[in-house]
Amino acid sequence: xxxxxxxxxxxxxxxxxxxxxxxTQQTSIFLGLMSRTVGFIYDTAxxxxxVMDPKVQFVDDIKPLQDTKLLQVRGVExxxxxxxxxxxxxxxxxxxxTFQTCNVIGLxxxxxxxxPPVMVEGTLGDLRRADGVIVDExxxxxxxxxxxxxxxxxxxxxxxxDILELNDNRAVVVGIASVTRTFQSQPVVYTTYSRAMRFAxxxxxxxxxxxxxxxxxxxLSDVAKRIxxxxxxxxxxxxxxxxxxxRYFMKNTGIPINFGIAIGLGFLVGVAIVGQTFFSxxxxxxxxxxxxxxxxxxxxxxxxxxxxxTFLVGAIGSGLGMGVACFTSILAKNSELAFYLPWQIPVITxxxxxxxxxxxxxxxxxxxxxLEPGIVFRG
Amino acid sequence: xxxNDNTEAPQAILCRGVTKSYRSKTTEAxxxxxxxxxxxxxxxxxxxxxxxCGKTTLISVxxxxxxxxxGKCSVFGQDFKEMSDTERTTxxxxxxxxxxxxxxxxxxxxxxxxxxxxLLLNGVEREEATRRSAEVxxxxxxxxxxxxLPGELSGGQQQRVAIARALVHNPRLIVCDEPTSALDHATxxxxxxxxxxxxxxxxxxxVIVTHDSRIxxxxxxxxxxxxxxxxxxxxxxxx
Numbered sequence: 001x002x003x004x005x006x007x008x009x010x011x012x013x014x015x016x017x018x019x020x021x022x023x024t025q026q027t028s029i030f031l032g033l034m035s036r037t038v039g040f041i042y043d044t045a046x047x048x049x050x051v052m053d054p055k056v057q058f059v060d061d062i063k064p065l066q067d068t069k070l071l072q073v074r075g076v077e078x079x080x081x082x083x084x085x086x087x088x089x090x091x092x093x094x095x096x097x098t099f100q101t102c103n104v105i106g107l108x109x110x111x112x113x114x115x116p117p118v119m120v121e122g123t124l125g126d127l128r129r130a131d132g133v134i135v136d137e138x139x140x141x142x143x144x145x146x147x148x149x150x151x152x153x154x155x156x157x158x159x160x161x162d163i164l165e166l167n168d169n170r171a172v173v174v175g176i177a178s179v180t181r182t183f184q185s186q187p188v189v190y191t192t193y194s195r196a197m198r199f200a201x202x203x204x205x206x207x208x209x210x211x212x213x214x215x216x217x218x219x220l221s222d223v224a225k226r227i228x229x230x231x232x233x234x235x236x237x238x239x240x241x242x243x244x245x246x247r248y249f250m251k252n253t254g255i256p257i258n259f260g261i262a263i264g265l266g267f268l269v270g271v272a273i274v275g276q277t278f279f280s281x282x283x284x285x286x287x288x289x290x291x292x293x294x295x296x297x298x299x300x301x302x303x304x305x306x307x308x309x310t311f312l313v314g315a316i317g318s319g320l321g322m323g324v325a326c327f328t329s330i331l332a333k334n335s336e337l338a339f340y341l342p343w344q345i346p347v348i349t350x351x352x353x354x355x356x357x358x359x360x361x362x363x364x365x366x367x368x369x370x371l372e373p374g375i376v377f378r379g
Numbered sequence: 380x381x382x383n384d385n386t387e388a389p390q391a392i393l394c395r396g397v398t399k400s401y402r403s404k405t406t407e408a409x410x411x412x413x414x415x416x417x418x419x420x421x422x423x424x425x426x427x428x429x430x431x432c433g434k435t436t437l438i439s440v441x442x443x444x445x446x447x448x449x450g451k452c453s454v455f456g457q458d459f460k461e462m463s464d465t466e467r468t469t470x471x472x473x474x475x476x477x478x479x480x481x482x483x484x485x486x487x488x489x490x491x492x493x494x495x496x497x498l499l500l501n502g503v504e505r506e507e508a509t510r511r512s513a514e515v516x517x518x519x520x521x522x523x524x525x526x527x528l529p530g531e532l533s534g535g536q537q538q539r540v541a542i543a544r545a546l547v548h549n550p551r552l553i554v555c556d557e558p559t560s561a562l563d564h565a566t567x568x569x570x571x572x573x574x575x576x577x578x579x580x581x582x583x584x585x586v587i588v589t590h591d592s593r594i595x596x597x598x599x600x601x602x603x604x605x606x607x608x609x610x611x612x613x614x615x616x617x618x
Contacts, residue, residue, distance in 0.1 A: 288485050291479075291483050292496065293468070295477060296469065296471050298468050301500075373444035376444070376483065377438065377479070377556050
């Protein structure tokens with residue numbers, strides 16, 4: 001019956017598709033943004049524990065430690081190795097005189113632990129070359145690319161061998177790496193810890209984190225407790241640190257509320273369009289439902305018909321909406337758009353659209369249950 | 380469909396003192412004031428009378444789609460009042476066919492699909508329902524229109540489809556509400572001939588509500604209703 005009424009059928013499919021697109025896309029962008037907040041933790045896979053000042057609230061909230069803390073941590077029972085890590089913002093001066101703030105990561109000189117996950121050009125060991133830095137690929141092509149001769153001329157991507165000026169210090173690009181984009185989409189520059197000390201503005205303390213590997217046979221929670229007790233520092237596993245960072249952003253920024261509103265509005269739009277259209281379809285077809293009832297159709301059968309039609313609309317609409325969202329995710333793959341679409345999001349979207357169709361069907365159910373078959377004899 | 384419900388009942392329909400009122404919060408409209416009526420099996424029976432006299436209410440009560448307030452009304456010995464909603468729906472689906480003034484065919488379905496509905500509701504397999512529907516449509520002269528949509532048919536053809544739908548499950552009673560009033564005289568006469576030829580076979584009973592005096596002569600008996608009561612019954616010769 002519904003498919004016979006093409007206008008209403010298309011309106012309902014459009015409503016569900018729009019809802020499913022909004023829910024899928026907004027949730028994916030939200031997750032994409034959230035994953036960028038912890039991208040650096042994901043990229044730094046080797047250590048078991050992240051050791052930091054107890055007041056640190058998230059990964060970019062750097063509260064530098066005294067260098068002696070490194071030695072204290074190394075002395076804790078169960079620690080196999082502990083290396084320093086610098087993480088800070090340093091301004092790079094571009095050839096045209098403008099400045100670009102970069103996330104500079106200073107790796108332990110001896111081991112280069114916590115280096116970039118994927119090298120596109122050069123090797124991690126090239127950092128040992130004089131003034132060597134590794135730049136992330138997106139920045140090399142974008143924010144750190146060399147400007148053209150004129151403002152309209154295309155930029156030239158940064159290449160191995162190019163020179164950068166970091167806080168008035170000479171730096172030579174020795175490698176290009178692929179890293180997870182940061183929340184603020186700032187360029188990421190890797191160098192050695194000692195060189196980072198040279199690049200960084202003068203401060204009394206510069207040690208951002210201590211990365212720890214636990215000895216085999218030691219429970220991470222026990223090692224973390226010992227570090228906390230003996231060095232008066234906080235020690236978290238990567239999972240815990242990601243959780244802390246995400247909770248900070250959830251609690252202290254408007255991001256979840258803004259996305260939550262968008263997703264909620266998407267849901268309401270779906271309920272409004274689909275519900276209203278389907279309800280008017282039911283009202284328009286009360287006579288035919290009455291005829292079916294007069295001819296022997298039970299209330300159960302009529303409700304099954306309604307459910308089948310709403311779920312058909314739900315399936316087609318959510319499929320279309322998610323299809324468009326998936327297509328967007330493919331387009332967004334190498335862009336600035338934060339888009340992360342794990343399998344859970346389509347499941348959530350299907351549940352949401354199922355809920356919409358169920359609400360719609362339930363709203364019509366009362367009308368059908370109260371339907372007097374006597375309607376068939378009214379003019 | 381097997382007609383297996385109380386076949387030895389002497390009358391098809393027996394109503395005694397049937398009353399029905401429509402109530403709202405502030406008003407009460409009396410539609411039936413104690414109707415007495417007997418319709419024999421195999422009879423073409425017409426209910427006539429002015430608008431608002433209670434014809435449609437009475438036919439709704441007879442067809443089991445409206446509860447009456449008091450009195451007694453049985454169809455082939457079965458009183459709908461004593462049945463549950465589910466039993467009544469099942470009984471209606473097996474034993475009663477409907478023909479309406481405005482045909483009421485489902486516009487998105489083909490003629491064959493429309494005619495198949497009563498069979499499908501009675502649990503007949505789709506393939507068998509389609510075969511039997513096509514057979515009945517051929518009997519009513521629509522063998523060429525099996526795949527047509529209702530919108531592609533004339534009024535007379537649509538009413539033939541409606542008649543085929545009322546006949547297809549072989550019900551014992553067919554109730555018709557103004558079946559010819561939307562048709563011209565010639566088509567109306569064709570429809571009534573069709574009713575007499577096809578619908579009355581095998582002791583099937585037809586109750587027709589009509590204003591259309593041009594078709595009164597097709598009836599075996601005509602009951603005249605006024606103000607919620609049957610005031611007179613005329614036989615075929617007008618007596």
